[in-house]
Amino acid sequence: MAGTYSELFCQSNFSFLTGASHPEELVGRAAELGYSALALCDECSVAGVVRAHSHIKAQQLPIKLIVGSYLCYEELELVVLCPTKSAYSQLCRVITNARRRCEKGRYQLSEWDLKTLKGCILIWLVHGRSEAAKTADKEWGPWLQRHYGEQLYLGVRRELNGFEPEQLAYIRTLSEQWQISEVALGAVLMHTPERLPLQHVLSAIKQGQTVSSLGQSLLANAERALRPLDKLAKLFSPAQLATSEQIAQSCAFNLDELSYQYPYELVPQGLSASEHLKSLVEQGARKRFKGVAPPAIQATIDKELALIAEQGYEPFFLTIHDIVQFAKRHDILYQGRGSAANSVVCYCLEITAVDPRQIDVLFERFISKERNEPPDIDVDFEHQRREEVFQYIYQKYGRQRAALAATVITYRLKSAMRDVGKALGFSDTQLDYYIKQLNRRHGGGQWQAQLIQLGLDPEATINQHFFRLVDEIKGFPRHLSQHVGGFVISEGPLHELVPVENAAMLERTVIQWDKDDLESLKLLKVDVLALGMLSAIQRSFKLLEKHYQHSISIADITRLGDDPQVYAMLQKADTVGVFQIESRAQMSMLPRLKPRCYYDLVIQIAIVRPGPIQGDMVHPYLRRRDGDEAVEYPSKQVEQVLKRTLGVPIFQEQVIKVAMVAAGFSGGEADQLRRAMAKWKRDGELTQFKQKLIDGMLQRGYDYQFAERIYQQICGFGEYGFPESHSASFAVLAYVSAYLKYYYPEVFFCALANSLPMGFYSLDQLVQDARRHNINILAVDVNHSLWEHQVIRQGEHVAVRLGFCCIKGFSAASADKLIAQRPTSGYRSISELYHHGLQEGELETLASSNALAAIAKDRFNSRWQIMDKQQRLPLFADDESIMEEESVLAAPSGIQDTLEDYASMGVNMGAHPLTYLRQQGLFSNAKKASELSQCRNGASVTIAGLVTGRQSPGSAAGVTFLTLEDDTGNINVVVWLATAKAQQKAFLTARLLEVKGVVEHHKGVVHVIAGRLIDHSDKLPALILKSRFFH
Amino acid sequence: MYLAVYCAHLQLQRRQLQEPAVLVAKEHVVQVNAAAQRLGVRLGMGLASAAALCATLQVYPYEPELERQLLQELAAHCYQVCGDIILAGSDCLIVVATSMRALYPSTEQLFGALAPVIRAFVPHFYYASGESMEVAELLAREQRNFISDEASVCRQHLARVEVTDLLLAVEHKQQLARLGIERVEQLLALPMNQLRQRFHYEVVDYLTRLQGQLPHAGLAKKSGYYRFYQPTQSFSESRELNFEIDNCERLLRPLTQLCECLCRYLRQHQLHTQRLVFSLFFREQVALELCLDSVEPQGQLAPWQALLEIKLAALVLPAPVIAIRLQCEEFVSADGHSENLFAKRQQGLAKQQLLSLLNARLGPQHCYRLQPGRAHIPEFTQVQEATLHPYQDGLPASPQALLRPNFMIEPVPLQEQLCLLRGPERIQSHWWQQAQLERDYYIGENSRGQLCWVFRDKHKGWFIQGYFA
Known part of the structure; x- marks a missing residue:
């Protein structure tokens, strides 16, 4: 066939459980086959189009993408194509309407919707079976022709099924009857015929049956794959093919045309966005720098503003400024992070509180022009108040103009195994x-190999x-979910840009694109995230103001500079509750890295991550830091990138830059690499970069080992990417929380406890740590406690009184009632509490938590x-004597x-359980946690404790770290795989x-390498202590 | 006095597995055998932890209904030696020992008679006696394994039971624990009126029962937890043979006599049955079971006798038979199966009888009928189904029928020239059963004017598979 062909009806796997190929695969294969265009028409969705579009651009494929959608209304089936931008907006609006009428995952069109698709091309699908x-076709035919006229076509499908001759004849009749042109359609669901089994499996999953039971409901053959041109030429008439080509040519809309406008209402009339931003920055600079900004800073500001103006990002900064100003007005603590967040402009706009002078950040801290990335600013808010920010955004911009980005939930190994297995008839139990x-834990190896070991016959x-289908389905989208906090806000209605649909959560709407799609189209999103530590810090500040009359902010603390005493505490790994560096792995790194300044903390936070660990970068860095190894650079360019981390790549940006300078990746390739990293675990996309990276580095004279390590590190980042810019912002919070813990331990403990659940530790673990720091913890008391925990300060004596909130089953409403009616002299008896209307069940919980100790007998009695x-009968209401009966129990x-x-609070107010066991003569030979540091390196010891943590990081090659808690502290136990x-x-x-x-001592870290493990759980049969597992 | 027998892990025990095995419900271990216990697998453990402890663990689903059925069967066995049996939950039997005093003067003697019967059914079990059935059950579940007619001995055992083990709802037990009450003796030391003022009726009732203070031993009001054993409607008749029989022909006579007994029983009860189970007992070998299945429920001797003759004709006796038994447990009412005079019915019955005969002669594993299916490939549109399954007429509902020939044949290579009239209809399917089948079907006309259904396979070979006319 000499000509070419345009496929006008193709569904990707974004038609969930129907399409059996990724959008990228479809456009890739269509280009290979020589198609001139391909219309991606997922069912009532455009969720896959950006991926196809980006793939065409990245691979420079010679094929045109047409945006469309497949819509069903009653008996009517239509393929809708968008020839122009306005037609695209119409389609987005119709999809939005149809989706918003229904719960998540469904849609409901109306006749009116169809009437409004004026600018679109419609292909009518009929079968006449x-x-x-x-009869229905007879009614729809004239209606469609009346409304669409020349823009209406009849789709001809050649699926080689048993109904075809009659169907073709029927279409011919309709075409002649109403003068509608026929157009060739592939109705494609697969990019190659080899996907047929997967398509069958998807159908089975959709219908909740096994493949073998579906019979003729399955596709009869693989004709709904992209077919070669010569085959198409045999199947369709030249006229039908020519029509498809002609329609494709009339479709001029390209997704790049979508110019998206940030809301301009934030710009006062008479000013340009640029002028307004500049004036806000100037105002901010005066405030931040107490008058005039130093010349060096001013120069940076000017440079940054010029860059912002060049890219047209002013409204983005203004929007974030507006949101944080709202938070500020409402006293919600926040902190910006990300590459752009660490700019001086953001400091002046009060998006971040990090004084750029104090934190002499050496890294490029702004929009990376050559990498063509949009500015990255995430703003974290107090987790308990983030919803207020959401509501502000919805209220200010309306639901028409603000929606959350989507997150595409895809098949992962386990979900894939479950669904494919069921479709193939495996039993649920199996x-x-x-x-x-x-x-x-000790899985290791490929999952297939593991299953074979478990008795699955590999020959069957x-x-x-x-095995094959599970691998194929992995990464297939399953449904759209909402992004944690990425908002898209626009000047006009969002549904003209992208369809908006309902999320599972009530009153939430999401757009049909995820963050990668937004990034590809250079649409900006504002990340409004929730962070527990900000709640804790804000609470600390309030308590400081109340009890110490110190008014202090994050910015104030950073301005004070690095405090050696705070760092001394960190070096001792005394960091329970400190943001980001409180985990067991972080704690064991602290004495080795010995952070002395802010930048050390930035590294500390980033180094205990899968990336640096898998790339084997941790030990070289520590050796170089300790001066045990010379700092060397393979080349001048690499030196520039890695200088501040002593030649060892630690941050995600660094490895990407190394890929650019050392392996010759272009800006575009680096960008793809960055995205592939984010999807590595899901799609395994990274492998395609491996050869290029290693070859590139070898060609430029780097040694193979270095190249291999960089690649491993890239894979590690894929599991948990951690850029320097984020680490820098987190380090500020880490420092602030450490500062508070060191100088105001009671305040910090109280604030932290009131912000739970967050972080690594339970209230009980925080209490144990507080006690080890000699903080006086007072038990819950019916006459003194409030709902939240409180700091009690009398002169020099400071204590923390636990609040009613930690009593399980005691409601805030009851606490309010109890506190409001509490006599100044306090309650005197239980009957008094009865009279205040507290329920029996809640009183029981109070009794069990020992909160009634002051006014009654022990908790049992x-x-x-x-x-x-009987006591509650009205007759006895005033008779207090009855209440004071003899102790029965x-x-x-x-x-x-x-x-x-x-049981009642999850917090132990008495002695540690180990103390009781020791009193009973158990574990008399066991060393206590506090004694271990005195044991010589290599000494044999016996230790005992409650297992409070079991961590088996993927990066630690099967080693598990156990945390044992005894009456004097925590013990780190290393358990080797064997x-x-x-x-x-x-x-x-x-x-x-x-x-x-x-016992093993290493640079201040004490571990016990486990030999024999003896389970004594039966000694504490009823102990309710949940061990926390981390995998 | 009551005697309780607790058959822990009943469903799993009946599987008689030597390898580590567990039963799971909601991904948690609910029954575990000794081999798995030795590896550290415990009740209540998540499936993941259990699997981590033992890589070769065999996992089966827990089926509560099946377990209740097993308990019912066990009770039927026990019913041979004692009456008055109460079933508790799905794994405990309680016998009212006092009502069996005429036969067994002491509970010990009753247990002596019962134990071998139970052991034959389930190898491991626990037992205890008690003043009330609740006490007996509790102590058996506590695995105390003692029998005594002394109330004081039972009370001593009871006093040591932990409150967490009482057969009370979790919330009640938690309530007791939150008062520091850990053992039954502490609980029973509390004045009953004080307990009544504080606890739910169920708790007080249970405690009263534990103390044996309820005047009559009615069953507690737990829905279906306790129920009296009622012998099921079943027929079982055995014969000790006066001499050993090593010849099938000679065996026919005594077996037919058993059949006569059964038919008498069926007539008396106005029942029919579809299945007879004969057991042939030998001196040393394990008993041999002969099942006779009829497609249609029968109550007459003649058809059963015919089936029996055919069955015996194919049988080779492994050893001389010393005893025989006929059991019949599945019945249907005879009302719906009375013979009538309509010829069609008679014909139908003849067909059914033929099927029964074939089944008996060839064995059900060799006897199938074809059912229509809805697969794309004609070979798979006929599904083999055991003849004993209830027959369903017609095709399952299909959205639209494909054009298929009336006369279908096994595909044979096409030997003649055809003029193709319609096609291709391409079918690529059944990859899950074997290598994917790929065929292009056509309708063609041969020189004799026959419309043939032909296909070309992926090796370009042509085959004919049917005729339209």
């Missing part, structure tokens, strides 16, 4: 078992299909009293007190563990 369908087995045909139904023992504390495997029973299930092992 039943009389009912033919699948459950396989999936659970994959959870195993069905199992081979299972108080609860016993409260349970007496034995008072709790020490261990019972502890158990009750855990040890764990040999003693699985104790290793996996013990809650109270005795470990015989060897």
Whole structure:
């Protein structure tokens, strides 16, 4: 066939559980086959078009993308194509209307919607397989022709099925009857015929049945794949083919035309956005720099403003400025982060509180022009108040103009195994078992190999299909979900730009594109995120103001400069509750890295991540830092990139830059690399860059090992990317929280406890740590506590009183009632509490938490009293004597007190359980956590404690880190793979563990390398202490 | 006095597995065998943890209904030696020992008679006696394994039971724990009127029952938890043979006599049945079961006898038979199956009888009928189905029928010239069963004017598979 062909009806896997190819695969294959255009028409969706568009651009494919959608209304099936931008807006509006009428995942068109698709080209799909369908067609035919005239076509599909001859004849009749031109359509669902089994599996998943039971409901053949031109020439008439080509030529709309406008209402009349931004920055600079900005700073500001103006990003900065001003007005603490957030402009606009003079950041801290990235600013808000910011945005811009970006939820290994397995007829129990087995710590190897080990016969045909199909379906989109906080806000209605649909969460709407799509089209989104630590810091500031009359802010603390005493505390790894550096892995790194200044913290936060660990960059960095290894650079260019991290790449930006300077990646390629990193785990896209990276580096004279390590690090970043710009902002919060912990431990503890749940530690663990720091923790008391925990300061004496909030089953409303009616002298008896209308159940929880200790007997007898139904009869209401009956029950023992504390509050107010066990003569030989630092390196020891953490980081090659808590502190236990495997029973299930092992000291870090593990969980049978697992 | 027998892990035990195995419900282990226990697998453990402890763990779903059924069967066995059996939950039997005093003067003797019966059914079980059925059940579940007619001994055992093990709702047990009450003796030491003022009726009722203070032993009001065993409607008749029989022909007579007994029973009860199970017992070998299945429920001797003859003709006895038994447990009412005079019915019955005969002669594994399916490939549009399944007429509903020939044949290579009239209809399917089938079907006319259904396979070979006329 000499001519060419345009496929006008193609559904990708964004027609969920129907299309069996990615949009990229479809355009890629169509270009290979020599198609001149391809219309991506997912069902009531344009979610896949940006991917196809970006792929065409990135690969410079000689094919045109037509944006369209497949819509069903009653019996009517239509393919709608967008020849122009206005037609595209119409389609987006119609999709939005149809989607917004229904719950997530469904749509409902109306006749009116169809009438408004004036600018679109419509291809009518008919089959005429039943009389009912033919009758409906008779009605729709004239209607469609009346409304669309020349823009209406009849689609001719050649699927080589058993109905075809009649269907073709029927179409011919309709075409002649109403003078509608026929056009060739592939109705494509797959980019190659080899996807047929996957398409069958998707159909089975959709219908909730097995493939073998679906019979003729499955596609009969693979004709709905992209077909070669010569085959098409045999199937369709020249006229039908020519029409498709002619329609494609009339479609001139390109997604690049979408120029999106940020809201201009933030710019006062008479000013340009640029002028307004400049004046705000000037105002801010005067405030920030107490008058006039120093000349060097002013020069940076001018440079940054020029760059912003050049890219037209002013409204973006103005929008974020507006949002943070709202937060400021409402006293919501926030902090900006990201590459652009660390600019002086953002400091002046009060988006960040990091004084650029104090933090002498050496890195390029602004929009990267050569990488063609949009400015990256995420703003974190106090997690307990983020919703207020959301509501402000909705209120200010309206739901028409503001929506959340989507997150595409894709098939991952386990979901893929489950769905494919069911479709192939595997039993639920069998699948459950396989999936659970994959959870195993020492899995290792490929998942297929693991299943074979579990007894799946690799020779059986069905199992081979299972292996292949699971791999194929991985990365397939399953549904759209909402992004954590990425807002798209526009000048005009958003639905003219992209369809908006309902999210699962009530009152939330999402657009049909995710953040990568937005980035590809250079549309800006504002990330409004929630951060628990900001709540804790804000609470700390308020408490400082109240109890110490210090008015202080994040900016004030950073302005004070690096405080050696705060850093001394960090170097000792005394960081429970400190932002980002409180995890076990971070704690073991602190004494080795010994941070001395802000930038050290930036590195500290970024280094304990899968990227640097997998790239084997941690030890070289530490050796160089300690002067044990010379700092060398393979080349001048690499030196520029890696100088501030002593020649060792630590940050995500650095490896990307190394790829550019050392492997010769262009800006565009680097950008693709960055995106592939983000999707690595999902799609495995990174492998395509490996050869290019390594070849490029070898060609430029770098050694193979260095290249391989850089690649491994890139893979590591893929699992958890961590750019320097974010680390820099987090380091500020880490420092501020450490500063508060050091100087105002009671205040910090109280604020942290009131901001739970957040961070790594439970209230109990925070309390244990506070006690080790000699903080006086006062128990919940019916006569003194408030709902939240509070700082009590009397002269020099400072303490923290726990609040009612930690009592399980005691409501805030009851606490309010109890506090509001509390006599100044306090309650005197339980009956008094009765009279204030507290429910029996809630009183019982108060009794069990020992909050009634001051006015009643022990907790068992108080609860016993409260349970007496007779006491609540009106007859006895005023008779207090009845309440004061004899103790019937034995008072709790020490261990019972502890158990009750855990059961009622999750916090132990008494002695540590280990203390009781020691009193019973157990673990008399065991060293305490506090004694370990005195043991010599290599000494054999026995230790015992509650298992409070089991971490088995993927980067640690099967090593598991156990945290044992005893009465004096936490002990770090390293369990090697072989040890764990040999003693699985104790290793996996013990809650109270005795470990015989060897002490290891290394640069201030003390570990015990486990030898024998002995499970003593039965010694504390009822102890309710949830071990926290991290995988 | 009551005697309770607790058959822990009943469903799993009946599987008689040597390898580590568990039963799971909602991804948690609910039954575990000894081999798995040795590896550290415990009840309540998540499936993931259990699997991590033992890579070769065998996992089966827990089926509560099946377990109740098993308990019912066990009770039927026990019913041979004692009456008055109460089923508790799905894994515990309680026998009212006092009502069996005439036969067994002591509970010990009752247990002596019962134990071998139970052991034959399930290898491991726990037992205890108690003043009330709740006490007996509790102590059996506590695995106390003691029998005594002394109330004081039972009370001593009871006093040591932990409150967490009581058969009470979790919230009630938590309530007790929150008062520091850990053992039953602490609980029973509290004045009953004080408890009544504080606890739910269920708790007080249960405690009263534990103390044996309720005047009559009615079943507690837990929906369906306790139920009296009622013998199921079943027929079982055995014969000890006076001499060993090693010849099938001679076996026919005594077996037919058993059949006569059954038919009498069926007539008396106005029942029919579809399945008879004969057991042939040998001196040493395991008993041999012969199942006779009829496609249609029968109550007459003749058809069963015919089937029995055919079955025996194919049988080779492994050893001389010393005893025989006939069991029949599945019945249907005879009302719906009375013979009538309509010829069609008679014909239908003849067909059914033929099927029964074929089944008996060839074995059900060799006897199929074809059912229409809805696959694209003609070979798979006929589904093999055991003849004993209820027959469904007609095709499952299809959106639209494809054009298919009336006369379908096994594909044979096409030997003649055809003029193709319609096609191709391309079918690529059934990749999940074997290598994917790929065929292009056409309708063609041969020189004799026949309309043939032909296809070309992926090796370009032509085959004929049917005729339209």
